[in-house]
Amino acid sequence: MNASIQDINGIIHGRLRLGVMAYLSSVNPASFPELQQKTGATNGNLSTHLTKLETAGFIRQEKGYSGKRPQTLVHLTPAGRDAWIEYLGAMRDMLKL
Amino acid sequence: MNASIQDINGIIHGRLRLGVMAYLSSVNPASFPELQQKTGATNGNLSTHLTKLETAGFIRQEKGYSGKRPQTLVHLTPAGRDAWIEYLGAMRDMLKL
DNA sequence: AATTTTAGTTTGTTTTTCAAACTTGTTTGT
DNA sequence: ACAAACAAGTTTGAAAAACAAACTAAAATT
Numbered sequence: 740m741n742a743s744i745q746d747i748n749g750i751i752h753g754r755l756r757l758g759v760m761a762y763l764s765s766v767n768p769a770s771f772p773e774l775q776q777k778t779g780a781t782n783g784n785l786s787t788h789l790t791k792l793e794t795a796g797f798i799r800q801e802k803g804y805s806g807k808r809p810q811t812l813v814h815l816t817p818a819g820r821d822a823w824i825e826y827l828g829a830m831r832d833m834l835k836l
Numbered sequence: 837m838n839a840s841i842q843d844i845n846g847i848i849h850g851r852l853r854l855g856v857m858a859y860l861s862s863v864n865p866a867s868f869p870e871l872q873q874k875t876g877a878t879n880g881n882l883s884t885h886l887t888k889l890e891t892a893g894f895i896r897q898e899k900g901y902s903g904k905r906p907q908t909l910v911h912l913t914p915a916g917r918d919a920w921i922e923y924l925g926a927m928r929d930m931l932k933l
Numbered sequence: 934a935a936t937t938t939t940a941g942t943t944t945g946t947t948t949t950t951c952a953a954a955c956t957t958g959t960t961t962g963t
Numbered sequence: 964a965c966a967a968a969c970a971a972g973t974t975t976g977a978a979a980a981a982c983a984a985a986c987t988a989a990a991a992t993t
Contacts, residue, residue, distance in 0.1 A: 744855035745876055753949080754849060758841035761930055770973070773874060779842055784951050786973060791949095802972095807959065809971060827931060833858055836933045868940070881982050883942060888980090888981080904990065906940060937992070943983105949980070960969070 742832035768812040839929035865909040
């Protein structure tokens with residue numbers, strides 16, 4: 740296969756989005772504040788990147804309530820999981836891990 | 837250790853620079869055209885990113901000649917190798933590879 | 934001697950990243 | 964009950980990064 744940088748999904752590769760995807764790959768779904776805490780991002784920044792991942796079809800944002808407070812649950816979609824697997828493969832190959 | 841995105845070196849992480857570092861980690865030094873071919877970057881773009889890696893102290897650009905043609909050889913510095921090792925560790929940990 | 938090719942740098946535009954400021958609604962203190 | 968502080972996000976504007984086109988300079992080719 741011998742992956743090179745062209746094979747690395749740029750949407751996933753961004754630092755913050757990579758953190759989100761990595762976390763979602765083991766904790767799915769995860770809440771917005773949970774992701775914020777795990778990534779250390781500001782809420783504004785996280786919001787922007789989630790929108791980007793959502794536009795790419797990798798995650799889904801479910802807006803509901805926890806009690807009376809609004810709560811967004813972020814789900815990894817099947818397409819997102821596929822893309823994640825592929826990303827891992829490409830990185831493993833490229834970095835020779 | 838449990839690495840998160842904060843532990844990932846942003847200079848190295850950029851797509852193109854990552855390709856350069858990965859290549860240099862096994863072929864050191866490498867010529868400018870060789871890197872261009874391997875990464876698929878335009879020469880302008882590659883030049884910019886090499887400058888960035890050089891400023892960070894991760895590579896050294898040796899300007900010499902191959903016969904009469906100018907040839908830039910790009911060397912991974914010891915600091916660059918250290919940073920690379922650390923990057924690999926952080927990624928391995930974060931991606932659970 | 935004109936044209937093409939090689940090797941790179943500089944410059945300007947587009948894209949991306951990021952955080953401050955704002956919005957909307959909730960809880961807490963007095 | 965009313966104001967102040969808090970929580971959960973979104974919008975927006977500024978800074979940084981990525982990228983490719985245009986340029987420079989010298990060598991090889993015709």
